Amino acid sequence: MASPPLTQRITEGIADVFVHQRWIPALIIIACTTIAALGLSGKTFEDRLGESDTAMPLDENRALLTEVRDQFGLEQLECFVVFDGKSVFTKSNIQAMLAAKEALAQLPQVASVVWLDDLPTLNLFGLTEPLLPETNASEAEYAASRERVLENPLVLGQLISEDGTTALMPLRYNWLQYQNADNITTDLVATVEKVLAKYPDCDLRVRLTGNAPLFQAIERAFSTNRLRFQIIGYVLVFFLSVVLFRGWRAVLIVGSAPMLGIF
Numbered sequence: 001m002a003s004p005p006l007t008q009r010i011t012e013g014i015a016d017v018f019v020h021q022r023w024i025p026a027l028i029i030i031a032c033t034t035i036a037a038l039g040l041s042g043k044t045f046e047d048r049l050g051e052s053d054t055a056m057p058l059d060e061n062r063a064l065l066t067e068v069r070d071q072f073g074l075e076q077l078e079c080f081v082v083f084d085g086k087s088v089f090t091k092s093n094i095q096a097m098l099a100a101k102e103a104l105a106q107l108p109q110v111a112s113v114v115w116l117d118d119l120p121t122l123n124l125f126g127l128t129e130p131l132l133p134e135t136n137a138s139e140a141e142y143a144a145s146r147e148r149v150l151e152n153p154l155v156l157g158q159l160i161s162e163d164g165t166t167a168l169m170p171l172r173y174n175w176l177q178y179q180n181a182d183n184i185t186t187d188l189v190a191t192v193e194k195v196l197a198k199y200p201d202c203d204l205r206v207r208l209t210g211n212a213p214l215f216q217a218i219e220r221a222f223s224t225n226r227l228r229f230q231i232i233g234y235v236l237v238f239f240l241s242v243v244l245f246r247g248w249r250a251v252l253i254v255g256s257a258p259m260l261g262i263f
Contacts, residue, residue, distance in 0.1 A: 079184070079210040081113075081169040081192060085203040088160065088167045089146040091139045092201035094132060100195045100206075101169060107191060109183050111174040116149065116159060116167075131155065173212065181220075185213050 004012075017024055081104070083097055101115045116131050131149050132142075146164055150156050159168045173184055185208055192206045241251040 077170045077210065078173050078212045079171050079188075079208060081171060081188065082166065082207045082209055083169070083204045084166040084207075085205060087146075087164055088204070089142055089149070089164055090201070091142040092199050093204050094142060096196050096199040096202040096204060097167065097169070099198070100192045103191050103195050104169075104171060104188065107187070108177040109174055109179075109187070111172045113169060113171045114159075115169065116155060170210075181216055185216055 081100070083093075083100075085093060088094065088097070098115065101113050104110050105113045131152060132145050149160060150162070150164065156162065159170075160166070178184065189206055189208060196202050196204055196206065238251065241255065
């Protein structure tokens with residue numbers, strides 16, 4: 001008599017272990033449960049980070065880092081206003097972005113907006129030093145601020161690209177003032193574009209990115225594609241039914257019951 005295949009013997013061997021050696025799977029379950037319980041009782045990264053903050057002396061530098069972390073935590077930022085053009089360091093472009101920031105901050109659906117000069121920067125003497133010049137500064141002073149801005153590690157690669165053509169303006173929403181989907185995307189873009197239009201020399205283009213805008217874009221694409229393929233499916237079913245039943249009357253009689261149930 002021929003022996004059974006290898007796969008059958010392996011399957012029967014595993015089944016035999018579960019039936020006759022029940023202590024083995026029980027031991028595996030207890031071990032997995034114990035490991036999971038140990039991981040569940042462990043402290044999170046945020047808890048360990050908080051412990052390290054209290055264990056170390058809270059000097060001025062550490063207080064500054066804590067402030068920056070609380071203000072620019074990626075888990076708290078829900079949207080980024082993206083400005084891109086030939087250079088963001090021209091006088092007209094910087095003034096336009098500053099005016100756009102002030103306009104966004106006045107919207108009820110916006111809780112806070114972060115601008116370059118909002119970063120807590122200190123000079124060698126411990127005094128606050130703005131990254132950007134005053135609004136009445138010359139074009140040369142604005143161009144000279146490029147090097148100062150790009151040397152700041154909190155700005156380079158975070159709020160400004162290395163080539164100086166793209167700038168980010170992080171913001172957080174006030175969800176208590178949320179009314180509709182356009183309230184947190186289209187209205188923001190329209191507000192910024194209205195401000196940029198007041199500066200003739202401004203060549204910036206504005207877009208949105210981040211968790212909330214991307215989720216809304218995915219949801220809109222899903223709804224659009226669902227409706228498109230739904231219509232395609234209805235048309236295909238109708239014509240196939242006409243061919244199979246050889247007449248629209250039969251299709252109408254057979255399909256009326258499920259149509260009434262669905263719609």
